[in-house]
Amino acid sequence: MLFNPEIERMPLPQLRALQNARLQEQVAYVYGRVPFYQQKFDALGVxxxxxxxxxDLPKLGFTKKTDFRDNYPFGLFAVPQTEVARLHCSSGTTGKATVVGYTAHDLDIFAEVVxxxxxxxGCRPGMKMQNAYGYGLFTGGLGIHYGAEKLGMTVIPVSGGGTDRQLQLLQDFQPEVLCATPSYAQVLAEEIRRRGISHDALNLQYAVLGAEPWTEAIREQVESGLRVRASNIYGLSEIMGPGVSQEAVDERGTGSYLWEDHFYPEVVDKDTGEPVAEGELGVLVLTTLTKKAMPILRYWTNDITNIYYDHSVSRTHVKMGPIRGRSDDMLIIRGVNFFHTQVEDILQGLAHVSPYYQVVASRRGAMDEVEVRVELAEELMRELGLATVTADAIRQHDCLQTLQGTFAKKIKDNIGLSMKVTLLGFGELPRSEGGKLNRVQDLRKLK
Ligand code: ADP
Ligand code: K
Incomplete structure (x- = not known):
């Protein structure tokens, strides 16, 4: 189902003309209203x-996270405070939170794209959605909430965390849809299995997951654990919130539609800032085309991805590949760049391990080292009669040595780095408590 077929299937030439007109309008709008842009454009001769x-878009330079901090809290606003209907903050995964604001019109568009x-x-009017995205300053909870209401769904605004209650509501209220971070959906899937809750007791059909990077490995776990079809939702507070792009449920794994009539995307080289060819990886740069309270031109998202057109599909808008990580959480180890999601991709192909892992970078002397900690699958632990994984256990069980060796070799072959592989017992690594889960520790930064 298309919520707005006219826009979602708009022929590309028409879409370009619309973007062009809207961009011109947005540039004139901020020039007269936001000193930050006026000074910047004057300096750039725009x-x-x-x-x-x-x-002419590339002539505008970039807007960066530091510009939000330098203009904290309201310096980037283009309307008087009396016209601001709501304030949100980014969740502050990296550094200090940033403030964003919306007019009533902005909130309508937010609800429209969600x-x-x-x-x-896969959601339809009349379906019930359990919204386990966090409510509050984080854009996720309320952003999804109003979009779901606009579509005509019944929202269960449970927010993140409180696993007992989540499981109770899934059984009592029978929602067809779950919205959550992928790491929290994993927790719910795992708990359903652990507690022996029958799938017949649930009515779930779809999961909409986002706010952090995830991979096909997590999709498999969530889809089989919750008996749903799980698709990706992406967004960021600086631009709007969730709903900047979304994977269509029948096209899972082929990228997410980025709603180009409101957000203009570019992908640029992270070092030079120059555009890369269609389909190539780089930093996603987004420009709002219709925002009123806080228009943002050429925002350097730090998210690494690619964009491409797929002309065979249901909508005309550009597709965005999965986020490979943030350019600021890319690890550089002995000169090799990699993202933890690459380790996750390799894990997906391995039997006998759980989808939980942690990547720990440290430095011994002048030497960078990486340790990958991964849990054995619960079934394997049971089979081998293990409560924990000790050095002795690894010595006694050839299969564990083989597993460790295979994983280390695949990492070396695919990423080009030697990493130490540590096997842990099932359940030893931290799980999401309702929000995002940090899978990387860079101990080198602490020194
Ligand atoms: P913070 O930057 O503090 O996390 P936000 O809540 O605005 O604040 O989060 C936006 C960021 O979350 C994005 O820039 C991106 O890094 C990440 N993100 C959001 N959705 C996804 C997704 N579906 N896949 C990967 N990363 C995502
Ligand atoms: K996020």
Whole structure:
């Protein structure tokens, strides 16, 4: 189902013309209202009267996270406070939180893109959604909430965490849809299995997961554990919140539609800032085309991904691949760049391990070292009669040595780095408590 077929299937030339007009308008709008942009454009020799739209977009430079901090709290707002209907903050995964604001019109558009996204994820009017995204300053909870209402769903605003209650509501209220971070959906899937809750007691059909990077390995676990079809939702507070892009449920694994009529995407080289070819990986840069309270031009998201057109599919908008990580959580080890999601991809192909892992970077002398900690699958622990995984256990069981060796070799072959592989017992690594889960520890930063 398409929530807004006219826009979602708009022929590309028409979509470009719309973006072009909206961009020109947005540039003129901020120039007159936000001193930050006016000063910046003056310095760059850009003026609304001569700005030609998309072809001139690269002339605008980038807006970065530091610009939000330097203008904290309201310096980037383009309307008087009395016109701001709501404030949110980014969750502050990296550094100090940033403040964002919305007019009533911005909130309508927020709800519209989320409604589109949920429809693409399989949601229908009349379905019930258990929204386990956090409510509060984080854009996730309320963002999803109003989009779901706009689509005509019944929302159960449970927020994140409180696993007992989540499981109770899933059984009592029989929602068809769960919205959560992927790491929390994993926890719910695991608990359902652990507690022996029958799938017949649940009515779930779809899961809409986002706010942190995840991979096909997690999708498999959540889909089989919850008996759902799970799709990806992406977004960020600086631009709007969740609903900037969304994977269509029937096109899972082929990228997420990025709603181009409101958000103009570019992918650039992380070192040079120059655009990369279609489909190549780089930093995602986003420009709001219709925002009123806080328009943001060429926001350097730090998220590494690629964008490409797929002309065979249900919608015309550009697709975005999975986020490979943030350029600031890319690990550089002995000169080799990699993201923890690469380790996760390798894990997916291994039997007898759980999908939980942790990547720990440290430095011994001048030497960077990486340890990958991974849990054995619960069934294997049971089979081998192990309560924990000790050095003795590894010596006694050839299969464990083989597992360790295979994993280390695959890492070396695929990523080009030797990493130490540590096997742990099932359940030893931290789980999500309702929000995001940090899978990387860089101990080198602490020194
Ligand atoms: P914070 O930057 O503090 O986490 P936000 O809540 O605004 O604040 O989070 C936005 C960021 O979350 C994005 O820039 C991206 O790094 C990450 N993110 C959101 N959705 C996804 C997703 N579906 N896949 C991967 N990363 C995501
Ligand atoms: K996030």
């Amino acid at each position: 003026h609304p009267s001569t700005f030609r739209g998309l072809e 409604a589109r996204s949920l429809a693409a994820a």
